[in-house]
Amino acid sequence: xxxxxxxxxxxxxxxxxxxxxxxxxxxxxxxxxxxxxxxxxxxxxxxxxxxxxxxxxxxxxxxxxxxxxxxxxxxxxxxxxxxxxxxxxxxxxxxxxxxxxxxxxxxxxxxxxxxxxxxxxxxxxxxxxxxxxxxxxxxxxxxxxxxxxxxxxxxxxxxxxxxxxxxxxxxxxxxxxxxxxxxxxxxxxxxxxxxxxxxxxxxxxxxxxxxxxxxxxxxxxxxxxxxxxxxxxxxxxxxxxxxxxxxxxxxxxxxxxxxxxxxxxxxxxxxxxxxxxxxxxxxxxxxxxxxxxxxxxxxxxxxxxxxxxxxxxxxxxxxxxxxxxxxxxxxxxxxxxxxxxxxxxxxxxxxxxxxxxxxxxxxxxxxxxxxxxxxxxxxxxxxxxxxxxxxxxxxxxxxxxxxxxxxxxxxxxxxxxxxxxxxxxxxxxxxxxxxxxxxxxxxxxxxxxxxxxxxxxxxxxxxxxx
Amino acid sequence: xxxxxxxxxxxxxxxxxxxxxxxxxxxxxxxxxxxxxxxxxxxxxxxxxxxxxxxxxxxxxxxxxxxxxxxxxxxxxxxxxxxxxxxxxxxxxxxxxxxxxxxxxxxxxxxxxxxxxxxxxxxxxxxxxxxxxxxxxxxxxxxxxxxxxxxxxxxxxxxxxxxxxxxxxxxxxxxxxxxxxxxxxxxxxxxxxxxxxxxxxxxxxxxxxxxxxxxxxxxxxxxxxxxxxxxxxxxxxxxxxxxxxxxxxxxxxxxxxxxxxxxxxxxxxxxxxxxxxxxxxxxxxxxxxxxxxxxxxxxxxxxxxxxxxxxxxxxxxxxxxxxxxxxxxxxxxxxxxxxxxxxxxxxxxxxxxxxxxxxxxxxxxxxxxxxxxxxxxxxxxxxxxxxxxxxxxxxxxxxxxxxxxxxxxxxxxxxxxxxxxxxxxxxxxxxxxxxxxxxxxxxxxxxxxxxxxxxxxxxxxxxxxx
Numbered sequence: 048x049x050x051x052x053x054x055x056x057x058x059x060x061x062x063x064x065x066x067x068x069x070x071x072x073x074x075x076x077x078x079x080x081x082x083x084x085x086x087x088x089x090x091x092x093x094x095x096x097x098x099x100x101x102x103x104x105x106x107x108x109x110x111x112x113x114x115x116x117x118x119x120x121x122x123x124x125x126x127x128x129x130x131x132x133x134x135x136x137x138x139x140x141x142x143x144x145x146x147x148x149x150x151x152x153x154x155x156x157x158x159x160x161x162x163x164x165x166x167x168x169x170x171x172x173x174x175x176x177x178x179x180x181x182x183x184x185x186x187x188x189x190x191x192x193x194x195x196x197x198x199x200x201x202x203x204x205x206x207x208x209x210x211x212x213x214x215x216x217x218x219x220x221x222x223x224x225x226x227x228x229x230x231x232x233x234x235x236x237x238x239x240x241x242x243x244x245x246x247x248x249x250x251x252x253x254x255x256x257x258x259x260x261x262x263x264x265x266x267x268x269x270x271x272x273x274x275x276x277x278x279x280x281x282x283x284x285x286x287x288x289x290x291x292x293x294x295x296x297x298x299x300x301x302x303x304x305x306x307x308x309x310x311x312x313x314x315x316x317x318x319x320x321x322x323x324x325x326x327x328x329x330x331x332x333x334x335x336x337x338x339x340x341x342x343x344x345x346x347x348x349x350x351x352x353x354x355x356x357x358x359x360x361x362x363x364x365x366x367x368x369x370x371x372x373x374x375x376x377x378x379x380x381x382x383x384x385x386x387x388x389x390x391x392x393x394x395x396x397x398x399x400x401x402x403x404x405x406x407x408x409x410x411x412x413x414x415x416x417x418x419x420x421x422x423x424x425x426x427x428x429x430x431x432x433x434x435x436x437x438x439x440x441x442x443x444x445x446x447x448x449x450x451x452x453x454x455x456x457x458x459x460x461x462x463x464x465x466x467x468x469x470x471x472x473x474x475x476x477x478x479x480x481x482x483x484x485x486x487x488x489x490x491x492x493x494x495x496x497x498x499x500x501x502x503x504x505x506x507x508x509x510x511x512x513x
Numbered sequence: 514x515x516x517x518x519x520x521x522x523x524x525x526x527x528x529x530x531x532x533x534x535x536x537x538x539x540x541x542x543x544x545x546x547x548x549x550x551x552x553x554x555x556x557x558x559x560x561x562x563x564x565x566x567x568x569x570x571x572x573x574x575x576x577x578x579x580x581x582x583x584x585x586x587x588x589x590x591x592x593x594x595x596x597x598x599x600x601x602x603x604x605x606x607x608x609x610x611x612x613x614x615x616x617x618x619x620x621x622x623x624x625x626x627x628x629x630x631x632x633x634x635x636x637x638x639x640x641x642x643x644x645x646x647x648x649x650x651x652x653x654x655x656x657x658x659x660x661x662x663x664x665x666x667x668x669x670x671x672x673x674x675x676x677x678x679x680x681x682x683x684x685x686x687x688x689x690x691x692x693x694x695x696x697x698x699x700x701x702x703x704x705x706x707x708x709x710x711x712x713x714x715x716x717x718x719x720x721x722x723x724x725x726x727x728x729x730x731x732x733x734x735x736x737x738x739x740x741x742x743x744x745x746x747x748x749x750x751x752x753x754x755x756x757x758x759x760x761x762x763x764x765x766x767x768x769x770x771x772x773x774x775x776x777x778x779x780x781x782x783x784x785x786x787x788x789x790x791x792x793x794x795x796x797x798x799x800x801x802x803x804x805x806x807x808x809x810x811x812x813x814x815x816x817x818x819x820x821x822x823x824x825x826x827x828x829x830x831x832x833x834x835x836x837x838x839x840x841x842x843x844x845x846x847x848x849x850x851x852x853x854x855x856x857x858x859x860x861x862x863x864x865x866x867x868x869x870x871x872x873x874x875x876x877x878x879x880x881x882x883x884x885x886x887x888x889x890x891x892x893x894x895x896x897x898x899x900x901x902x903x904x905x906x907x908x909x910x911x912x913x914x915x916x917x918x919x920x921x922x923x924x925x926x927x928x929x930x931x932x933x934x935x936x937x938x939x940x941x942x943x944x945x946x947x948x949x950x951x952x953x954x955x956x957x958x959x960x961x962x963x964x965x966x967x968x969x970x971x972x973x974x975x976x977x978x979x
């Protein structure tokens with residue numbers, strides 16, 4: 048494990064706040080070691096830094112009470128959803144109180160005429176979509192994990208169909224937020240667009256719980272398309288696949304998903320999901336539209352693919368085949384882990400301009416090979432975002448050091464290509480050194496905003512900013 | 514004219530800064546009355562508040578110099594593009610220096626493979642689209658006026674095709690900004706998505722020049738669609754038209770534009786553009802896609818329209834007819850003015866959830882009739898945003914007072930319907946009282962951010978926040 052730096056603890060404040068909270072919340076304040084560690088960070092390679100207590104509020108007012116008590120005693124507050132974030136977002140480097148929001152899991156309203164809904168932060172993506180299905184609606188952001196919507200907003204999540212539907216920043220209409228002083232604000236109304244003042248919605252989306260705690264979200268919804276079809280196509284090289292993606296997007300084909308698996312990922316998927324695909328770079332696609340529309344999209348893509356040496360093109364409107372294909376994509380994490388049982392998977396998350404994608408993926412593969420690292424790649428190529436899953440023996444210090452070097456090299460490469468070290472996972476603890484390299488003086492502006500809104504640095508300290 | 518409150522002037526600082534600027538910029542610092550007044554606000558009904566000088570920088574470094582000189586002497590800086598904003602955004606209530614950015618009008622790069630471009634703030638929308646045409650690309654935001662892209666970002670502009678392509682917040686990838694202390698920051702890289710820290714891009718888009726001065730924009734582009742078609746359809750009532758719009762959007766028809774003209778607007782358009790249309794509520798539509806796609810969209814819309822009593826449905830793929838139709842829409846301002854020659858047109862800008870739109874438009878028409886105000890309505894109905902153009906005799910104080918009352922009533926109505934007082938024009942000076950009514954305590958968070966980034970309140974003071 049990699050140890051994140053611990054921050055100074057306010058022992059006296061923590062002790063006092065815990066006493067007050069215990070009185071107020073009774074059994075809904077937990078301090079047992081197991082539950083505290085469960086709420087520290089356990090995914091990927093950052094070591095657990097457990098909070099001093101976990102509280103389970105059931106309303107915005109209760110969250111505000113927790114916040115006011117913690118603010119009074121200058122005690123850190125760490126928001127927690129499903130704990131599926133990947134960069135140490137839920138660790139408690141200065142101790143403090145984790146606010147588990149999963150009891151706030153009500154869908155408060157669905158407005159089909161306005162294509163929006165209002166939910167509490169603990170509603171998961173899948174729960175929302177199950178609820179919406181009968182009304183012919185869906186919420187499009189799909190980060191893979193069945194994450195909470197509050198957490199997805201906090202990390203500015205996206206996923207496989209961002210190429211068509213955007214990221215959380217594009218799909219949150221407004222937020223209710225408990226600010227670090229306990230004040231409850233609403234960042235916007237339910238209108239689909241607004242020019243009313245600073246865009247606090249977008250400032251808070253992606254702020255990783257460092258500026259406030261999201262207690263309610265108004266989300267944009269989409270109508271479930273009349274028809275959905277899938278396609279896959281193998282390519283001789285990653286470069287050829289990327290060229291086909293660029294042409295597809297320039298053509299304005301509104302692909303809903305366009306995902307790349309490199310040779311090694313296809314090999315892993317074949318082994319895990321028995322796909323029997325040629326072990327060369329693969330694109331998986333999904334089209335949404337009318338019956339005629341998806342047929343046309345698929346056909347146009349087929350012609351483009353051919354131009355770039357694509358082979359084994361197969362399209363389908365069968366729900367079963369489609370599910371099988373995308374299940375294989377969703378299982379890629381487990382499939383990749385199968386390449387090296389016992390290893391831990393560490394995911395990178397760079398995103399570069401699409402024109403640099405093939406070059407970036409190629410260099411990544413070459414570097415991994417050179418360093419002897421096993422590192423299958425999957426990519427949201429329509430956005431220029433790809434993940435390398437480094438398979439590392441966490442008992443082996445030199446492997447960890449190599450992985451660390453590799454991650455740093457890749458982040459710097461992406462930044463040098465006018466890209467970012469994180470397309471969708473966020474900065475958390477793990478990527479803080481890269482943020483300054485990527486955005487330079489802009490990080491001082493971020494720090495000024497943080498200091499203005501959270502002068503005592505109690506909202507999820509030690510994340511995003513150093 | 515309505516007088517905006519003047520703010521205290523820092524006479525000594527202004528005199529000193531002007532001296533230093535004169536030495537540095539020579540003839541590119543102008544202090545003549547005509548040029549100063551031309552850079553104060555003259556549109557709609559807010560009286561002109563001219564700056565003390567206008568400077569014409571030609572580079573980011575020069576803008577930063579102006580900013581540092583003004584910061585040193587605590588002198589207001591007001592950014593200026595084409596001056597087409599509508600709420601007093603370019604007035605100088607505390608005097609100071611207007612920075613005219615129209616000499617920074619270079620298109621610095623176009624990246625067709627990435628569907629983006631990099632421009633200086635003085636490039637206008639039309640200039641950019643003319644430049645892009647040969648490459649099969651376009652920038653979709655169209656607020657009507659041939660505004661500068663810097664100004665469009667600053668006011669979070671949108672317009673007729675936001676329903677499909679979003680607003681400026683969705684189409685700016687990153688910004689270069691001179692901050693109030695003269696520091697130059699870049700808010701992001703050229704990747705299509707990012708989770709790297711606070712979304713300063715979105716914070717600055719719509720900040721109306723109150724947090725910094727935009728000196729460069731990286732913008733998302735679209736491929737020019739293979740086919741474009743237009744349609745128009747008359748409806749018995751505004752309610753029927755709005756019902757058709759809702760159904761169209763729920764169906765997932767990707768309309769590129771869907772605009773409402775009320776009875777009075779159709780009458781004005783008939784008179785001005787000789788359209789010969791039935792004088793009942795009218796929808797104008799535009800579809801973008803493949804040949805088959807636009808035909809299908811148009812046909813599906815036709816069926817929906819019929820369901821809601823639509824008549825005189827006419828679709829066309831002829832470029833000439835399409836231009837004529839949209840020209841009439843773009844000429845609506847002048848057509849409306851023709852209803853009362855000599856009057857001044859004051860535009861409202863409320864935006865409500867679409868399900869409340871018919872009710873809001875109906876109440877607006879009734880109220881205008883009751884007050885005897887001439888007030889044709891056009892609406893970006895796919896977003897729930899509509900403009901009432903009040904035709905007012907500016908020599909008549911009681912008419913002005915009535916118009917003021919009407920605007921306040923309408924803004925409050927929209928807010929009570931979970932909507933906003935401004936869908937796309939911004940707050941400026943004119944809508945400040947409504948911002949607090951709309952967002953309550955969130956405005957304190959905005960004020961805290963403003964104070965943190967601009968402690969001396971020199972960036973476009975007196976706008977957005979009171």
